[in-house]
Amino acid sequence: MAVDPTRGLIAKEANDFRGQALTLDQQRELFRRWTTAEHVHPHEALVGMLALLHGTSGSEVRLLQITEVNHLAQSIRLGEQRHPVPLDPASWTVLQRCLEHRDAWPTENPYVMVTKGTKAGRSPASTACLSRVLDDCGSPSRMIHSTRLVDLVNTMDPKLVAAAFGMDSQANLIYLADHVDAGRLRAP
Template sequence: MGPFARTLEDFFTHRGLALPTDQAERLAAGRRKRRIVAVPDSLRSAVAAFDASRMRAQDRARRASTRPRSDHTLETALAILRDLALFLTEHCGKDDWALADVHDIEAFLATLPKARKRRLVVLRQFFRFARSQHLILVDPTRTLTAKEPNGFRGRTLTLDQQRELFRRWTTDERVHPHEALMGMLALLHGASTSEVRMLQITHIDSVAHTVKLGKRPHPVPLDSASWTVVQRCLSHREAWPTANPHVMVTKGTKAGRSPASTAYLSHVLDDCGYAPRMIRSTRLLDLVNTMDPKLVAAAFGMDPQATLIYLADRVDPGRLPAPPKTAGATTHRS
């Protein structure tokens, strides 16, 4: 489906004149198929059966109105299994899932230590499925652990870097409005790329100077600098003849009603040199360590456990009281 066909689909479905097509489902099926085809022949059938069972579970969850796994989650799992299958055949010389042992899995997880926890979750699910289908006798992931600390291990900005970015997004007219919007909302209000991506015109209150971000229970009040950036982004949007309800409108979305792609949001801050996650983590880390983490979780619409990882296990020296002076600590010479 080309851009013109997508525009027509948005037009007719928005007005209730037609049902949406299955374009997204067919694209997702193609991505899953490419990942399965990349698995070596001897190991492919088990991965295909695992994918089929997950698709049935997704369909059941949709019909039961529960929370089905997203297409991205299913595709990521297949990519991990593809990488494991290639690792077993190329580095371990094994062409059967039944031959994989705990040492092979441990060696595979060691190739990407930072992704160990996420990979291990997928591998446990796959080998449990394989054992239930009598494809293997022993689950090689049964005794493995994630071995990851729960604390925050990401990178953050220094105070000087934050000041530099603030000046860039509030004074430099050459900066693209989308970059300034994403940056300021992340730097001052801890907004995620998803929250900025789904931000719509109706979420902005021009009287109270507030915006509705994601699943946050209350509108977020904006300071004068952030409000100026929002107005600049709206002015950039008005220059395009579009009926798209979102604040961020790109060349690919101006003719429809869908939000900007996640790929666009992931690169919108490339010119400033810092990733959106790094900027947002800086704000969350500061809020959690100066306020009650439960209050931060409630304000951001997050799970209370999610904010605890940002809680540092140290106290800044500047916040400690001055040590008491001891008697006789100073002497005077005559």
């Protein structure tokens, strides 16, 4: 009688990315919303744009302080990243809208995102506030952030992406796709 040598072994599940990512059309629609729609709150536009174009996490935006904004270089310093992040004109404009919104309130709060609850103090916006800031656009911050990481990891060297985002060099490998986008293939 044959013995099954694999009996008793438990196969680990693949550690692949299981989250959702936005389609290119959805990304374009959000970009237009955050750069042209007058009714969009400046906090939504800032969190969304920085996640969509710069892969910034919601907590990094929540903890962004005024002193980390370099007006001359049009850049910001995020979280643990060693280098400032240069902003494209659209992101810089959205940041300026957020700063103008902040300046409308008399506050000594050092954070870029100031809410009714934080304008009198010196603490950042709450995580609960941040979790609701993108409700009107219909896409959670995590999905937008993941969309950018999926795109970067699949078009660049994953180790460079990890270094740019201050991640462990193996952490972003889950974002590697198991297929090639037909739009990236050279025509026959």
